[in-house]
Amino acid sequence: MAFDMTVRGAPQSYVFRPGCWEELGPRLAELGIGRALVVHGGDSWRAAAPRFPEAGRAEFRFERYGGECTSEERDRLARIAFEERSEAIIGVGGGKLSDLAKAVAGRLKLPVVLLPTLAATCSAWTPLSIMYDRNGAMVAYEIHPRANALVLLDPLVLLNSPPELLAAGIGDTLAKWYEADVILSRIPNPSVELTVASFAARTCRDNLLRDGEAALAALAAGEFDDAFARVVETVVLAAGMVGGFGDRYARTAGAHSVHDGLTILPEAHAVRHGSKVAYGILVQLALEERWAEIDSLLPFYGRVGLPASLREMGLGSVSDERLRAVADRTVEGDASIHLLPGDITAERVLDAMRRLEAVTSFEAEPTRASTFRPSESQTAASEKKPARITGEGDFRGDFI
Template identity: 50%
Template sequence: MTSNLIVRGAPQEYELKLNAWQDLPKHLERRNLKKAMIFHGDKSWEAVKNYFPELTKCETSFYYYGGKCTDDAAAHYAEIAEKEQTQVLIAVGGGKVADLTKLTAYRLNLPIIILPTLAATCAAYTPLSVVYDDEGVMLRYDIFPKATDLVLIDPQVLLESPYELMVAGIGDTLAKWYESDAIISQLAVKPIEIQVAEFAARKCRDILLSESDAALQAMKEQQLNPSFIDIVETNILLAGMVGGFGDEYGRTSGAHSIHDALTVLPDSHKQLHGNKVAYGILVQLMIEQKVAEIRQLLPFYHQLNLPTNLKAMDLSLSEEDFQQVAERASAPDEMIHFMKETITPEVVIQAMKELETLTIDAWS
């Protein structure tokens, strides 16, 4: 753990309101940006393109981002952007689209605008990108010295997003409390920045546990309600504040290290990021020997259909698989070592196996 603490609190501008995307031309005009390169998903773009505004005063080019945030993809699109003399990069999509756009923009020192189509991660809010290799194995995350310039959120767009991705986003955001608490609870003195991160992390947990059911009901009924807005802003804004103010003290520890380790298994790639992180929370709690807390979370997990064990993710691990995952999770540079416990492959394997027994017995 480093003693350095750099606050990267928020995008330069952030706005959530109905029809927020329609203000994009105005935002581009007042920034004097006249040439934009727009990254988007595949199915998501078909679902939201009717919400995207006409940019009559800005020359635009549209690119399907390719489904991955990799170094090669960033280099490829950076080359195109340079040839086109692009002035701004705009991401329309989920976390990987946002991450690739940020990674590409950083290489070119260009402004970044993000229009989220999902509330599944805080990627729209944070100045970092999670980078994978071509096989989908997580390599690293890069933190940038510049915030995103503008985030525009239309809650109606997110209301129409896939239900299961919102659930995964809730699982991912729930980790903010458990991962940051594992680190911050070790501090004898908490600077104000850390206190802000801790407050945001606790609010993430409290809002998710109390309002997720009503928010998901809004999606089922396709009718906006206050809980839906709260969950959207918890998954994006509050979640982003935890790492934004806490830096390494509020970013990730055990749960995400377990997620990252699972990516070495090809069969895990069919599972959503947030589902694997939600599972990672329970493994982390098992390492911390907080079995009572696991039992308290299990009804919430089952209510939302978040995975409580490997079996729930259709993963059947051999002893070799367990070893491979555990070695990756406990690698020297993994953030799981920010926890106070001594982490070894044996500790990880034991926690995973004990969790399997506990959760299967609890609901058998």
């Protein structure tokens, strides 16, 4: 059976090994890139700059971005890149920055090179950008026709990232299974591409539930071990493959729509993308009446520091009127939540959120925190030891 879809499975080149940032210069030379605009953030750049390599023969123009992936910021950086006669856009930072770098490159039809500083989303893998307005509300998805030219994922850089960001990445990636499965399980004869997407989504769930807590402990200790490596590549690679091979049949469903709805609340902007998505998983499961699955996830959420309620995101005092606005935004237009079975209305979303709040408020699991905060092992990361490589794995992945 033929499906109306386009496969965007992977970047053109992907490297995951300690110290791979040092390969930037030679790899730019291989791509014939002599001039590039380097887009970076603030805090992430201060942590990453000491490891950013020399340009080699390339010429770099460095530009700090404004903090949001907006059309205005995209156009501002595109003008700079055009005036500098840049031959590529290099993004150094997290998910929003990677999305912005891809959007700038897409506007100018230039290759994009991504050097992630954290593993909080699959943005480095996927050729799409989530666009926001100046107030931080999600407004659109931009899908780019060209794959990312090069991704250098250096675990020694990632070991300097805050544990709460990896926890958010775990939440964002866990959604891949629940959002893909609710769609793909209803397709009687899936294509090979969709079978690959389903396998990748299941891999996301299995790896995270098995290794997520251990990966956070490794990050807190500054150790690059097997669990940390698996979780990082699950968040970036496996998660990216779900939408890359599944396209609109596996990219998002209810959890990300709930995230999008929450972005209209200014106080939700301090909550990480993946944390809002993790909460959205539970709302989606409530809409599906899968309360046993919710019960099975709550202890894991508590152990890795993911929020299971509005209260745990600091949104417990949001008025009913504003929650109704969140529900309206969640189901607006052709939002992906409508890929769930049945007629999904704002009333049903609001009811699911209220029932979930009641359940999690009553939840007596001792591992659940009363507020959304990192565990003791995660907060220990502020006193992390120098990075160490441990374990049996061969961490020299180079996928081209």
